Amino acid sequence: MNTATKDHAELAGDFNKDIDRVDWHDETLWWIRQKRDIAVHKLPEWELLRETASQIKNNVLSNLNNYLQQFEANAQSNGIVVHWAADAQEHNAIVLALLKKNGITQMVKSKSMLTEECHLNEHLEANGIGVIDSDLGERIVQLAKEMPSHIVLPCIHKKKEEIGELFHIHLNTPKGNADPQFLTETARQHLRDTFLTRKAALTGVNFAVAETGEFVVCTNEGNADMGAHLADIHIASMGIEKIIPERKHLGVFLRLLTRSATGQPITTYSSHFVKPREGQEMHIIMVDNGRSIQLGREDFRNSLKCIRCGACMNTCPVYRRSGGHSYHYAISGPIGSILAPNLDMEKYADLPFASTLCGSCTNVCPVKIDIHDQLYKWRQVIVQKGYVPAAKKASMQAMAWVLASPGKYHMAGKAARFTMKLVPFAVNNQLNPWYKHRDMPKVPQQSFGEWYDKNRDN
Amino acid sequence: MRVGLFIPCYVDQFYPAAAIATLQLLEKLGVDVSYPKNQTCCGQPMANSGFEHLTGGCNNLFISNFKAFDYVVCPSGSCVLHIKHHLHSLGNEDEAVSLRDRVYELTEFLTDILKVKKLGAAFPHKVGLHQSCHGQRGLHLSQMTELVADDFSKPRQLLNMVEGLELMPLDRKDECCGFGGTFCVAEEAVSVKMGQDRVADHLRHDVEYITSADLSCLMHMEGILHRQGSRVSVIHIAEILNSSKN
Numbered sequence: 001m002n003t004a005t006k007d008h009a010e011l012a013g014d015f016n017k018d019i020d021r022v023d024w025h026d027e028t029l030w031w032i033r034q035k036r037d038i039a040v041h042k043l044p045e046w047e048l049l050r051e052t053a054s055q056i057k058n059n060v061l062s063n064l065n066n067y068l069q070q071f072e073a074n075a076q077s078n079g080i081v082v083h084w085a086a087d088a089q090e091h092n093a094i095v096l097a098l099l100k101k102n103g104i105t106q107m108v109k110s111k112s113m114l115t116e117e118c119h120l121n122e123h124l125e126a127n128g129i130g131v132i133d134s135d136l137g138e139r140i141v142q143l144a145k146e147m148p149s150h151i152v153l154p155c156i157h158k159k160k161e162e163i164g165e166l167f168h169i170h171l172n173t174p175k176g177n178a179d180p181q182f183l184t185e186t187a188r189q190h191l192r193d194t195f196l197t198r199k200a201a202l203t204g205v206n207f208a209v210a211e212t213g214e215f216v217v218c219t220n221e222g223n224a225d226m227g228a229h230l231a232d233i234h235i236a237s238m239g240i241e242k243i244i245p246e247r248k249h250l251g252v253f254l255r256l257l258t259r260s261a262t263g264q265p266i267t268t269y270s271s272h273f274v275k276p277r278e279g280q281e282m283h284i285i286m287v288d289n290g291r292s293i294q295l296g297r298e299d300f301r302n303s304l305k306c307i308r309c310g311a312c313m314n315t316c317p318v319y320r321r322s323g324g325h326s327y328h329y330a331i332s333g334p335i336g337s338i339l340a341p342n343l344d345m346e347k348y349a350d351l352p353f354a355s356t357l358c359g360s361c362t363n364v365c366p367v368k369i370d371i372h373d374q375l376y377k378w379r380q381v382i383v384q385k386g387y388v389p390a391a392k393k394a395s396m397q398a399m400a401w402v403l404a405s406p407g408k409y410h411m412a413g414k415a416a417r418f419t420m421k422l423v424p425f426a427v428n429n430q431l432n433p434w435y436k437h438r439d440m441p442k443v444p445q446q447s448f449g450e451w452y453d454k455n456r457d458n
Numbered sequence: 459m460r461v462g463l464f465i466p467c468y469v470d471q472f473y474p475a476a477a478i479a480t481l482q483l484l485e486k487l488g489v490d491v492s493y494p495k496n497q498t499c500c501g502q503p504m505a506n507s508g509f510e511h512l513t514g515g516c517n518n519l520f521i522s523n524f525k526a527f528d529y530v531v532c533p534s535g536s537c538v539l540h541i542k543h544h545l546h547s548l549g550n551e552d553e554a555v556s557l558r559d560r561v562y563e564l565t566e567f568l569t570d571i572l573k574v575k576k577l578g579a580a581f582p583h584k585v586g587l588h589q590s591c592h593g594q595r596g597l598h599l600s601q602m603t604e605l606v607a608d609d610f611s612k613p614r615q616l617l618n619m620v621e622g623l624e625l626m627p628l629d630r631k632d633e634c635c636g637f638g639g640t641f642c643v644a645e646e647a648v649s650v651k652m653g654q655d656r657v658a659d660h661l662r663h664d665v666e667y668i669t670s671a672d673l674s675c676l677m678h679m680e681g682i683l684h685r686q687g688s689r690v691s692v693i694h695i696a697e698i699l700n701s702s703k704n
Binding site: 359444449 | 474477499501503630636638642650652
């Protein structure tokens with residue numbers, strides 16, 4: 001998929017060429033937002049839970065070095081091998097070396113947004129390792145050779161007929177069969193064979209408990225467990241911000257995670273991995289990849305509180321109408337727009353502007369990240385760094401010059417109203433993006449200031 | 459109590475009727491209100507585009523225009539939110555901070571400061587209330603559907619005092635209209651689609667008017683309604699609250 005040269009506005013424009021699809025996408029995700037609303041309104045203590053989670057995460061971010069070392073020591077004493085990766089390249093190299101050392105050429109992987117962020121699949125495939133994603137949604141986008149468009153619902157942009165066609169091509173299902181139950185059963189059979197034959201399984205990590213050295217993986221399909229329990233080597237990849245201090249804190253986070261994500265009370269499987277079983281190797285790779293830089297950015301550090309529930313995407317009116325791929329980053333939507341610029345400010349300079357700053361994301365966030373305020377702050381940083389078109393800069397400077405002076409403002413206002421009245425085609429044309437689908441406001445006889453002069457004060 | 463009337467630039471230029479209604483309504487309620495003539499803009503168009511560093515001129519003007527007033531009242535939640543969050547002064551930051559706290563959006567000034575209980579207004583029409591995001595989620599003019607918290611709405615409280623007005627329910631009662639300042643042209647496709655969807659919700663519920671405490675949202679939705687040839691109009695909430703019974 002080549003989206004490197006297009007920005008969010010262009011990609012969203014492409015998505016909006018098919019209005020029926022936009023409506024379908026919007027309604028599907030709005031339905032999930034409504035499920036979330038129903039679930040959270042059943043808990044009178046919901047806002048207290050959010051606040052508690054936020055404070056636990058604030059504590060984690062302020063003491064991250066200590067908690068990481070505590071986790072490392074406890075995990076090691078449990079028999080887990082701990083690796084540290086400064087960036088995506090180191091992470092991918094560690095995975096590859098582990099597989100090569102054991103002569104493994106095929107691996108099964110459950111959902112891990114970190115491995116998407118690190119482009120692990122591409123790296124392994126370039127080195128002769130086959131990877132099969134075992135999360136159904138991830139498997140579907142993998143077959144389609146696409147990025148996930150949503151962190152919880154990777155193939156939410158695909159209609160069931162398109163999935164039927166993909167399965168027909170790759171898994172030999174009958175052409176034209178788009179029955180969800182049939183397709184799911186086909187995937188189950190196909191993946192069962194994968195689980196039974198793969199010697200290595202990679203999972204993500206939702207929570208790593210410093211106190212005990214265990215980690216928790218949440219799935220609805222049980223696919224992480226199937227992979228990890230059958231494989232000789234279990235590799236778990238985690239971002240360093242996934243630490244929580246104590247096991248009891250799961251009582252807060254597990255209640256928040258899936259209610260926010262899909263409206264379920266809890267994930268179907270919340271599996272605790274404490275130590276390798278007899279004869280198994282268990283590895284955990286703790287990945288920084290820009291996180292410690294973000295931790296050092298005062299205005300943006302609390303984006304690291306994210307537990308990857310996707311609620312901000314489901315509620316975002318822009319995301320729902322532009323699709324996850326328009327964000328051209330592994331993590332889409334509002335949270336992706338505040339994480340991505342940390343990794344590459346120039347490449348992702350458009351993302352903080354892909355928002356109306358409506359604030360709904362901040363309100364649904366289970367760990368109270370001030371997402372829309374951070375979008376505003378990223379805009380300031382990106383402009384200061386110069387990653388903004390020259391024409392925009394010039395127009396903003398001109399606007400500031402006029403608005404700083406009442407005299408110039410009154411003259412400009414008069415001139416604009418005069419122009420719109422006498423030569424409306426000067427603004428009512430296709431060069432004006434407002435006018436493409438919206439009429440300009442009707443021009444009044446006089447401004448309020450002019451009216452006030454005549455009717456008051458004299 | 460001296461009140462300074464703050465009329466945002468685009469309201470001054472394109473929607474003087476809303477500004478006049480705001481002034482008349484405050485006068486009717488016995489407020490000592492005046493309009494400092496040298497005001498221009500709060501600076502939000504630059505700031506939301508990432509150019510907050512260019513808003514010093516607007517900030518200085520705002521402070522010199524309004525520092526002498528006990529309260530500043532404005533018929534736009536979005537501009538008020540910008541001032542409350544981002545008004546600074548190079549020379550006298552204390553003055554800027556104290557002024558921020560004295561700036562009120564019109565409906566919250568009516569409910570929280572004047573504590574208005576009756577208006578004597580009549581507007582015998584079916585009306586849809588658009589919750590502008592900056593007023594709602596920024597200034598908390600109304601409760602937000604995302605939160606588990608008690609319901610309230612300052613604009614609705616006032617509209618309920620208007621004789622004959624029938625407030626119509628909406629399917630999505632606090633979804634953004636997609637205006638978003640420069641977003642409306644920078645992200646034209648999504649902005650328009652959001653506006654069309656918002657308007658459609660009101661049309662499905664058979665409204666005659668769409669009202670709001672923010673004209674920027676209304677300007678956006680009006681542009682779409684006109685293009686669609688709709689007979690539904692937009693009207694600022696001040697014009698409804700200032701409407702008379704005869």
